[in-house]
Amino acid sequence: MPGFEIFGDEERKQVNDVLETGVLFRYGFEGARNGHFKAKEFEEKLCNITKAAHSHLCSSGTAALCTALAACGIGAGDEVIVPPFTFVATFEAVLSLGAIPIFSEIDETLCLDPDKLEDVITPRTKAVVPVHMCGSMARITEIKAVCDKKGLILLEDACQSIGGSYQGKALGTFGLAGCFSFDSVKTVTCGEGGGIITDSNDVYQKVDQYADHGHDHLGGPDRGADGHPIIGTNFRISELNAAVGLAQLNKLEQIIEIQQKNKYAIKDAMADIGDVTFRFIPDPKGDSATFLSFFLPTEDRTRKVAENLAQNGVGCPYWYDNNWHYLRKWDHLKQMQRSGKLRSELYDNLPDYSNLNLKASDYIIKRTLSMQIMLSWTKEDIDNRIVAIMKSFTQ
Numbered sequence: 001m002p003g004f005e006i007f008g009d010e011e012r013k014q015v016n017d018v019l020e021t022g023v024l025f026r027y028g029f030e031g032a033r034n035g036h037f038k039a040k041e042f043e044e045k046l047c048n049i050t051k052a053a054h055s056h057l058c059s060s061g062t063a064a065l066c067t068a069l070a071a072c073g074i075g076a077g078d079e080v081i082v083p084p085f086t087f088v089a090t091f092e093a094v095l096s097l098g099a100i101p102i103f104s105e106i107d108e109t110l111c112l113d114p115d116k117l118e119d120v121i122t123p124r125t126k127a128v129v130p131v132h133m134c135g136s137m138a139r140i141t142e143i144k145a146v147c148d149k150k151g152l153i154l155l156e157d158a159c160q161s162i163g164g165s166y167q168g169k170a171l172g173t174f175g176l177a178g179c180f181s182f183d184s185v186k187t188v189t190c191g192e193g194g195g196i197i198t199d200s201n202d203v204y205q206k207v208d209q210y211a212d213h214g215h216d217h218l219g220g221p222d223r224g225a226d227g228h229p230i231i232g233t234n235f236r237i238s239e240l241n242a243a244v245g246l247a248q249l250n251k252l253e254q255i256i257e258i259q260q261k262n263k264y265a266i267k268d269a270m271a272d273i274g275d276v277t278f279r280f281i282p283d284p285k286g287d288s289a290t291f292l293s294f295f296l297p298t299e300d301r302t303r304k305v306a307e308n309l310a311q312n313g314v315g316c317p318y319w320y321d322n323n324w325h326y327l328r329k330w331d332h333l334k335q336m337q338r339s340g341k342l343r344s345e346l347y348d349n350l351p352d353y354s355n356l357n358l359k360a361s362d363y364i365i366k367r368t369l370s371m372q373i374m375l376s377w378t379k380e381d382i383d384n385r386i387v388a389i390m391k392s393f394t395q
């Protein structure tokens with residue numbers, strides 16, 4: 001899965017370009033930088049890949065989500081619908097803006113269920129943030145249809161799904177904005193980094209300003225001459241991180257091809273196992289194929305198979321017990337453990353997260369296992385893995 005598996009001369013060369021100039025900042029220093037604008041180049045490449053009109057690279061996927069939410073006008077008291085199966089960053093970003101995360105059920109795509117959204121929409125709902133989890137897509141056109149009908153902003157958390165698409169259209173381009181993460185374990189890594197894409201000139205302008213203290217970047221070579229049309233923050237990426245990511249992004253097509261090949265070799269071999277069903281993938285051609293996710297009939301059976309897989313050297317994450325990716329273990333959220341007080345009037349509006357009842361999601365996640373697909377597997381590794389998997393189901 002992760003880009004760190006294929007670090008090489010390309011990354012070193014890009015980083016050396018930056019080190020040789022000593023200019024680690026993405027803006028200005030035009031005389032000294034020897035023509036290198038790594039962040040800018042990364043953004044152009046990301047636009048080419050996704051066909052989005054604009055993109056902006058920033059310091060993390062979490063920063064990308066915060067920036068996109070802010071640029072889309074989401075703020076204090078707004079309700080934002082998110083899934084309970086995601087990385088904690090999705091709800092953290094919503095809370096950090098003073099907005100209120102509202103959890104809605106997932107379906108067998110392991111992403112938000114479009115048919116359940118209307119159950120949680122209220123007059124305060126402002127946006128829906130589906131997460132394209134584990135490399136594959138939500139039923140994104142159906143989610144978009146609900147958003148359009150209800151006048152809600154659609155913002156995609158595609159942090160785990162760079163290179164994925166639905167019917168030929170890149171994930172992240174269905175909503176008003178889409179976000180990616182380029183942290184150290186993602187498909188493409190900058191070390192730390194995140195990206196926002198949008199077709200909206202207005203959203204892009206606000207993204208570009210918000211992530212850099214509100215700078216309008218119109219002051220010319222003197223940054224001090226820039227105006228500050230909005231209040232922002234510092235979510236900038238350094239040129240060193242951007243340089244690593246640029247080399248990685250150039251390898252994306254090759255990464256997806258290998259992941260698809262490795263994933264479907266294993267999936268095909270598992271097709272005849274009686275009690276396994278697979279995650280529903282609305283468009284398998286657009287699967288970035290970082291994980292192979294499958295379901296067992298019961299929680300007990302899932303736990304037993306997980307144990308066998310681990311014993312046989314092919315362990316798979318069991319998200320139901322995972323501290324970071326499923327609501328069940330988010331005690332800090334349920335008890336609202338925070339370092340400072342939220343504004344009290346917002347706090348009064350917060351749902352009681354300790355009493356959420358997401359039966360459909362629970363029923364799915366307690367029966368889900370996900371096998372991470374690696375780029376470095378040889379044909380022999382895959383054959384051995386298949387033998388170990390088969391053994392795990394008959395033990």
Ligand SMILES: *Cc1c(COP(=O)(O)O)cnc(C)c1O
Binds near residue numbers: 061063090159194
């Ligand atoms: C990784 C991830 C993020 C956050 O990205 P960082 O770059 O680590 O801040 C957000 N959402 C999802 C679904 C992720 O997997």
